[in-house]
Amino acid sequence: MANLLRVLMVAEKPSIALSIASVLSHGQMSTRRGSTEVHEFDGMFRGFKAHYRVTSVIGHVFSVDFPEKYQNWATIDPQDLFDAPIIKKESNPKAHICRHLSNEARGCSYMVLWLDCDREGENICFEVIESTGFDMKDSKRKVYRARFSSVTEKDISKAMDNLVEPNRDEALAVDARQEIDLKVGVAFSRFQTSYFQGKYQNLDCRVISYGPCQTPTLGFCVQRYMHINTFKPEKFWALRPYIRKDGYELQLEWERRRLFDLEAATVFQKLVVEGRTAKVMDVSEKQEVKGRPAGLNTVNLLKVASSALGFGPQTAMHLAERLYTQGFISYPRTESTAYPSSFDFTDTLRAQVSNPVWGGYVQRLLSDGFHMPKSGTDAGDHPPITPMRAATEVMVGGDAWRLYQYVCQHFLGTVSPNCKYIRTKVELSIGGETFHCTGQRVTEKGFTAIMPWSAVDEKKLPSFLKGERIEVLRVELYEGNTAPPDYLTESELISLMEKHGIGTDASIAVHINNIGERNYVQVQSGRKMVPTALGITLIRGYQCIDPDLCLPDIRSFIEQQITLVAKGQADHSHVVQHVIQQFRRKFSYFVQQIEHMDALFEAQFSPLADSGRALSKCGKCLRYMKHITAVPPRLFCGTCEEVYYLPQKGTVKVKPFRHLNP
Template sequence: MKQGYMLIITEKPTAAATIARALGNGKRRVHEKNGVKYYEISRDGKRILIAPAVGHLFTLKQLSNGWNYPCFDVDWVPAFKASRKSLFSKRYHSLLKELANGASEVVVATDYDEEGEVIGYNIVKYFCNDKHVRRMRFSTLTKRELEESFRNLGDIDLNLVEAGYTRHYVDWYFGINFTRALTNALKNFGDRFAIISTGRVQGPTLKLLADREREISHFKPRRYWQLLLEVEVNGERFKAKYAKEKLWSNSIVSELRKKISTSATATVKAIKRRKLHLAPPTPYDTTTFLADAYRYFGYSPTLTMRIAENLYQRGYISYPRTGSQKLGKIDYKGVLLALRNSAYGKLAEKLLAQSQLRPNDGKKDDPAHPAIYPTTELPKSLDQRQRNVYDLVVRRFLACFASPAIRESISVSLTAGGEVFKLTGSRTLELGWMEFYGKYAEREEIALPELKVGDHVKIIELHVLEKFTTPPKRYTQGSILKEMEARGLGTKATRPQILQILYDRGYIVGKSIEVTKLGMDLVSILEEHLPLLISERLTRDLEEACDSVFQGKKRREDVLTQAREIVIALSKEFKKREKEVGKALCKALKESEKKLSEIGICPLCGGILRIYHMRQRGTRFVGCENYSKGCKFSAPLPRIGEIRPTGKLCEACKTPVVLVRRKGRRPFRMCLDVNCPNKWQRKKRGN
């Protein structure tokens, strides 16, 4: 490779292709080495190579051997040397190292945030020696913004690098050291080995979820009654609610029933109408965006972010990791003019016809990036999930420029037997922004008949509903992100990752998040023996310290010294209790494994069916725990895949139905009777 060129380093391969296309005016040569594509363009007489990283090419790793703790002997090393899971990055590492060696100048074009700055800085630090390094900053990968960014190259933000370095080291100190402490305690005093992980944000988040789980389990339902008065108006029937929503005494209900039974009609005593002006939604920040994608589509935060990053790297939406609810000085009109040539054309035309374009900006701001918005680049080919996420981003953008929606609420007070009941209705008078937001703005329309004060309506029946109070709802993957943000746990970039780790470790399950027995036991053990480790306050203080490094108010080494002192103190305290913790973890793990092995009820004796493993043969089967008492029920299971009980019985053979999940293949359900006539049909249909 001829030397003396400019090298542009991107964070991902897709971004490299997009930047090469934009800066090369559509003309680019594609090179490939060891399966990694990079690009060559010519601009202003200058030869330019654009090559990708693949996320972090360097990671923190302990330099010495052993699993002792506390350990602070850590530094940056190539990611492929630190973990077998990162071996794929070696090809990108080798390519960038070679290309950097021959470059006369280097431009970092990774994402402009803390992680992107660390990724770019490390590549420069370890590959580029004393070469002149500049920085491209952009919020979209559109041709216009990329060209402007290239014309106005800046420098690497060293404050952002320092803050990123601080956060990485602090997370390593807490996560690695106390994962080792828990794992060693289990191994040394529990006579078994399993990775028991925790971390600076992971621990407090799990405790937050566990606290909700306790609220639910300790909740005692209380019985109450509701009264609904069914009336008829012009041949239509409506149900009016009793003015007191909950009645706690059955004797009061009986008295009310008697009073109302003497009336054949109810009288209209008052009619109240109220207009509500509903402001447009604010532009999307990351947390609200991820929560809405879960709410509307059921997509996990990790999945939504992966889709959004792909849309961003292809130039279709702005950078999706932002804390801002403000659109700032972007080209509103340009985006709308582009959208005019899409399926959103009529909506864009309506906004362009307004005398001014002013978004309903929210309070939150981010100095690095504006709120999430669609770019002037229109998508050419999207799969269904990508279309859904793109549609959500576009409609949110359009809606925030529109006028308020006007709704009318109507309340009709009826009296029967001297008691007051209320009919309530609502309707939309002016759609405003709701027209632009489409299905995401759907509100219930409840039409009431035309009535006036003094009218009498026929009573059909008094309905008495017996109900029970319900416990607090479990967090969803959307609501927990908002709660984490409100409590200062993690960052916009790390919260989805933390949540995914808790799932992967088996501490939580389900879309409506339920903490497993292992997760609950781990929180209980840490509360008893190491409460500071799951303290929200400690996490917030360290988070604020990292922010102070970015602001230039604190030095990285001062924050790390503080973090090391805390880890040393906690480690000393933990070692005093290591034996107790190890035994408690062993007990928790055994009980958790026993619980997880349960499949259902034995059809022969009513005992519990469990999964048993034959290690030497590499097989597993379902057997009854009453085998020693003479029960002979058993059934084979697939060798590969995760087995989950469904809580259902096969209609044909009455054995439990299980769900089988295998990586890269569609999950399917199967019953346990190998001779069941429904077995293969059930397997074929999947779930």
């Protein structure tokens, strides 16, 4: 081994490290325990004999935080956090990942980084470089980056043959976002929490948090709630004539659709009733095409998981990541819906031939010739989410199977023919008013055969001849009311976040999960996002003081600036400084105007002095304090106006006082 090159390889998760080592060693390796497992084997590296060590981290090695001096809420003014330094500290000190990486890097001349191929992965690359003592400028200890989209043998081997350098600009973009989110989020959250939790008892939230992404996400939900609550329904009327043709009873659609004037609607009803017969004015047929889908990206996967499979975004991402690490699907975090020109569709299809559900469909695609997917968007990150090898429900488990099944069916849909159908429209005249009826007949199912939920609804129509007259059976005057939209669904919320640039494919699920965990919204039947009293009051408060704080515009601008950093077109420190200055001014104004938000809280929540039950005496004034059981549990002294927080877990009991015997 003394004459062999020593190569350290680091993956983002232990399962990925095992897959890489298994492929490159052809299964001939030894494994030993460390903070994470280390797989060792001999092989070739860039034309030379080498000894490999393959290990992993467990996500980010470091997290950003404030120094200890700034951790004390009582002594630090939240406004000072905007100018505070930040430090990077080990994310999971008990795992000893830094020490583990440093030990494994000893004696190694080369390091190959197999972190996930997105900005976060690029950032972790440089965390690993720092932990191992490697230096990008050191020509004697070279660092390489492997770029891959799945953990199949083909993709791993291809990545190994095309190693590149880590991208520092993308890593700096993540640093910028982390610093901005930390300073802005913690400053606002500390101030709000300290101000309101000492005044009101039934907030039912331990931390009243603010987040540059989280709060606009909540804002979308509250905006819909306000629309529903302020909506004023209006009555409308519509004519609905009925005819019978060849045994079919058909309701005709009015070209005017509906009127908001009863008197006018009644006049038209009388004209139509007096018309008695419907004359066929035109019969037209048109060939329509429903196009097959583009490739599947993260946002569309999350939307389908919520609307069709009943999974929240966070659950969907956990399941997708598990399928990816097991090698069943490609990397699930991607903005692209376009496949690269080099993508091997034939091999991907062949891997699904043995599937008992859609294997026959796949075989027909291979025999008859599959279609190339329609052009989508190439975001320059990863190909669309694609099945990489065959799986069964027993292999992956119930919920993961349902997600895998959708990924497979969507992929098969992308290489299937378009759906074709004939749309028939019949226009009729009754009493001078125009009506119509339509029918649809599918001529080629195409991709809807494998994606039946996308199928065209067929509606049969009898035969009509231009000029013929048909007796009108009856004419109804339908009365209805305009209705408000429903609460936002998770799927609709994801669409709004994508449209307005709130979050990324990697973080959208986290932001939606956060507003639920913080009791700002509740997910109700149909995965509808219903804001709570706390969520509504917060957003209304921001709107009173500074609407920008809950609108998507600022965050969208920040994301654009961060993208410029990632592309090397903007300086990381200048972007951070500019954004922090903006929010420092907004924070100062917010503090000055907090009474406007407080007035809304006072109208919605109970003051501490009016709630709770007497429990224990205050150490200062010896008056009884009240026990507040809402989250977080606390004791409140109405005389001193002091609040004492209690442990979240456990039971508060009053111990009876006993006199000591003399």
